[in-house]
Amino acid sequence: MIDIVISANNLTKKFGNFIAVNNLSLEIKKGELFGLLGPNGSGKTTTIKMMTGQLKPTSGSVDVLGVDAIAQPIRVREIVGIIPEQESPPSFLTAEEYLHFVAKIRKLDNIEEKCDYWFDFLEFEDQRQILCKDLSRGTRQKLMFAQAFLHEPKLAFIDEPLINLDPIIQRKVKDYLLGYVKKGGTIFFSTHVLEIAEEICTQIAIIDKGKLLYQGRIKDLKKKRQTLENFFLKLVKE
């Protein structure tokens, strides 16, 4: 049996007269590393926010791990991990205090152990006592990555996750994500960096101006000897 972990039907979000997402329907199966691609302002972040109950759709429905994200937004955020587009941990907590704070909100046990693992894995142990506001953008992104996976969710939504990380940590994170989906986890990943999507995603969707232009498997593109970049540019320019 194939598990559908995300099912979005005719999702639409309007801000006044502006349509950020227009009738978007997607189905994502368990174990996918799904990339939502699109130019800046195409509606990727709005889509993630609707799927995780941070924004209410103007119309349409979305189920995440069998939970209605519109009716039970808090429940959805309990069971998934989310890395927001802009890393915004509270300013005056240290990195360590922030992870501790998130762990408490998520009612986790063995907090120290879990925090230690992430400081060690993402190599920012020496930054744990620094205030979040004083961390570099890359370190803040590591911190946000750690908070999203602290409770070992089955599904994680990641908005532009690798943009500020150095190549060494980028490699580590990519390997982690690949291992994570191999173990049965699912990643919903939004980016406009096509090389990253081409390298790690199993399936992609391309949106522009809030509309879904394409959904398919990366290996199908490769079979057609198309690079993702050419395919994307052709599709978006049309």
Place this chain on the structure above:
Amino acid sequence: MFETLFGMVKEEWRIHSSLFGNFLFASFPLIILAFSFLLSFYTLNNIITLNKLLLIYHCIFILVGLSVGAFGILGREAMNRRFGHASLIAFSSRTLPLSEKFIFLNFFIKDLIYYFILWILPFVAGAYIAFTIKNVYVNFFVIIASIFMSFLASLSFSFFLSTIYIYSKKLVIAVIFSIILLSKYVFHYIEMLPSISFMLKPSLENLIYSLLISCLLSLTSVNLLKVDYAENKKRYKNMVISLEKFLRFSRYKDFIAKDFIDLNRSEGGLAKLIFSLILPTILIWFILSLNFIPFADFLIVFAIMLGAISSSTYNWITEFDVFSSYSFLPIKVSSIIKSKIATYSIINSLCFIILFIASIKAGLSNLIPSLMAFASVSSYVLAMNIYLTGLHPNILLYNSKILIQYLLLTSPILLILMFSSKSILFYFFVLAVLAIAYLIIKKSLEKWDKEEIVF
């Protein structure tokens, strides 16, 4: 110089008008005008003489100046909070060949312009219209100049103290305690303040003295100002764990711990409370000691005013973070508001001590009713603040529509409690207001859980 200043003025206008629309933001001064008109029209000669009323108006703007003037303590945070983290002129020293001091001086002047246009000018205009209708002659230009100078003097003084605080906390605390101890004498001679002297006896000498003192304090402060950037990577031990143990009585212990850490670690730390609560409290004590409300009980009126002032604590504790820091976590807006209410209650328990000290001076017999009045007003004003502004009082109270609602919903309650302070009905009103506050908070939590957060 002027390009930067004009740019900042335009920027501030657009930030506010983009949130509420040009009309709602532009009509903010009209609300102030209407409020001042009504206040002046109904109190002048019925309750208070012209000179006392004008003295109170000076005190109000001294109060505003003291609160606004804590720039030195707030430093970069003041700019962050007012403007957000967007790429704004206030941050230009990072990318353009402009010094931080130059930018801050412009920021200071821009705030003076803004407070003059948004608050002082409409307030004085409203009072002036009321005086004219009542056939009381005052010189508009003398009043507005003197009130502006009072505002400028207190703003500069507060700015100066808060700047010095960064260098020597002990010195500033000593100065503030001296002011508290000598407050009786300080207020006795308040008419010697050049701005008030200027109002009573307009002379070039007083005008020059007043401006000179303010300029001297402000320029010294700008010169000594420290704007702390991220290069200072100070290390801190994990305080969340120890604070959580201390706060284990509350289910929101993690959030309360976070609020206290924010308050303590943000620039100026707990001294913010001195500037936003203690100093205004002293000034209110002075205003009330003018004995202009003979029909009301002094201590109870003081408690009511303290309750209203203490609600500003909610503005402080909601300024340190934005909901976007939590929106991706499994937490409701209502839970964060509840945690802020808990923090607010803990901080405001300080006011019970203030009231106890005040009652030693004003008479212990009214301590219990004054404590009740404080609890009732503080809860009610907080409830209204939460109902109308949620987690964004510092932004939404600039929306004139919300400000009108806020004033209309809070002022009558304060007046009813004041007027009934010597009657048996007072206890009934206090309990009724407390009950209403509880219901409003309950309703507010439902309301903000349904709202989409747009900030």
